[in-house]
Amino acid sequence: MRIAVIPGDGIGKDVTVEAVKVLKAVASKYGKTLDLEHLPWGADYFLETGISVPPDGYTMLRDQFDAVFIGALGDPRIPDMRHARDILLGTRFELDLYVNYRPIRLLDARLCPLKDRGPKDVNFTVFRENTEGLYVSIGGRFKAGTEDEIAIQEELNTYKGVHRIILHAFEYARARGLTKVCMADKSNAMQQGHALWQRVFRELSAQYAGITATHYYIDALTMYMIKDPGQFEVIVTNNLFGDIITDLGAQLQGGLGMAASGNLHPGKTSMFEPVHGSAPKYEGKNVANPVGAILSAALMLETLGLETQARAMEAAVEQAVASGNVTKDIGGKLGTKETGDFIAANIPS
Numbered sequence: 001m002r003i004a005v006i007p008g009d010g011i012g013k014d015v016t017v018e019a020v021k022v023l024k025a026v027a028s029k030y031g032k033t034l035d036l037e038h039l040p041w042g043a044d045y046f047l048e049t050g051i052s053v054p055p056d057g058y059t060m061l062r063d064q065f066d067a068v069f070i071g072a073l074g075d076p077r078i079p080d081m082r083h084a085r086d087i088l089l090g091t092r093f094e095l096d097l098y099v100n101y102r103p104i105r106l107l108d109a110r111l112c113p114l115k116d117r118g119p120k121d122v123n124f125t126v127f128r129e130n131t132e133g134l135y136v137s138i139g140g141r142f143k144a145g146t147e148d149e150i151a152i153q154e155e156l157n158t159y160k161g162v163h164r165i166i167l168h169a170f171e172y173a174r175a176r177g178l179t180k181v182c183m184a185d186k187s188n189a190m191q192q193g194h195a196l197w198q199r200v201f202r203e204l205s206a207q208y209a210g211i212t213a214t215h216y217y218i219d220a221l222t223m224y225m226i227k228d229p230g231q232f233e234v235i236v237t238n239n240l241f242g243d244i245i246t247d248l249g250a251q252l253q254g255g256l257g258m259a260a261s262g263n264l265h266p267g268k269t270s271m272f273e274p275v276h277g278s279a280p281k282y283e284g285k286n287v288a289n290p291v292g293a294i295l296s297a298a299l300m301l302e303t304l305g306l307e308t309q310a311r312a313m314e315a316a317v318e319q320a321v322a323s324g325n326v327t328k329d330i331g332g333k334l335g336t337k338e339t340g341d342f343i344a345a346n347i348p349s
């Protein structure tokens with residue numbers, strides 16, 4: 001297996017070291033070879049060379065690697081996020097990674113900010129459409145910088161794009177014996193683009209007899225995620241709403257340091273990254289929680305068909321959380337590195 005590793009910026013670099021450490025530990029325990037190739041793409045490289053992604057970069061990722069792992073991107077020296085857009089959003093778009101797979105799973109009741117809620121109440125998956133919506137940069141600014149400025153940012157919704165993500169959500173539910181899929185949009189206010197989501201959701205729900213299909217407007221969904229998260233099994237929504245509700249979901253799991261994600265095109269080279277960003281103020285301080293990155297690496301192994309190894313990584317993370325061998329943000333006393341060491345040392349055979 002050949003994996004491209006892009007640590008990126010800020011704490012992305014810190015947590016990637018730990019994810020790689022745990023990947024190597026699990027590979028050696030199970031006698032697998034993971035060929036991990038580091039790519040220097042990120043803010044420093046961009047500032048030095050002017051290159052965010054080399055001309056053949058996306059093709060190389062797609063054709064020469066089985067998966068891509070990214071730490072995080074974002075650096076205050078590049079306020080327009082030019083490099084991050086190319087590396088992160090570019091990879092999502094160019095590799096057509098239309099499924100943003102973001103499991104929301106609470107590992108220990110202690111970590112949940114909600115009163116009297118535990119792991120059985122916070123255990124669902126968000127599928128975020130990952131190649132369309134408001135992220136396509138269609139629009140422009142007219143008379144920029146003047147009092148007459150007009151800024152237009154269009155939301156793209158295609159039948160193909162909406163269909164494939166909602167289909168993926170239903171198929172995921174069916175394959176796992178789940179019985180509830182909830183779609184969230186804002187079709188009461190966005191009566192063009194989100195009418196398409198309504199239509200496709202109705203069409204597809206009719207084909208899944210054993211699955212209860214519900215719909216919430218996105219504002220109500222955020223309310224229910226706090227009031228009664230136990231009602232959810234699978235949530236499917238658009239690109240921007242999915243971005244927002246997965247930071248909310250991360251908090252239900254104990255914070256941004258806990259949340260994992262996969263950017264998938266089923267059957268093709270996919271990309272895995274923690275949900276959090278580069279948190280520049282914590283870079284190099286040995287405080288960032290590496291769990292989200294390590295669980296993202298586990299999602300990568302799961303997607304590559306290495307289920308046993310993925311479960312072993314998750315079990316080691318669960319042990320770290322249960323025994324308090326974790327970072328301060330989730331109540332532990334360890335640093336980033338020591339947490340990674342503990343998890344790597346506790347991979348079950």
Ligand code: NAD
Nearest residue numbers: 072073074075256257275276277278279280288289290329
């Ligand atoms: P952020 O996720 O970097 O950090 C927000 C806060 O969450 C931090 O201050 C910290 O308190 C907490 N946090 C995040 N990750 C943590 C971890 N691993 N351990 C402990 N605490 C953690 O979000 P931001 O401050 O909005 O963004 C910083 C930069 O990262 C920006 O440039 C932003 O665009 C970028 N960003 C990148 C990604 C990505 O690469 N996927 C995702 C989100 C934000």
Ligand code: IPM
Nearest residue numbers: 073074084088089243275277
């Ligand atoms: C995420 C991030 C990105 C997004 C940013 C950095 C562009 O917030 O992966 O959740 O909005 O998709």
Ligand code: MN
Nearest residue numbers: 243244247275
């Ligand atoms: Mn986000």
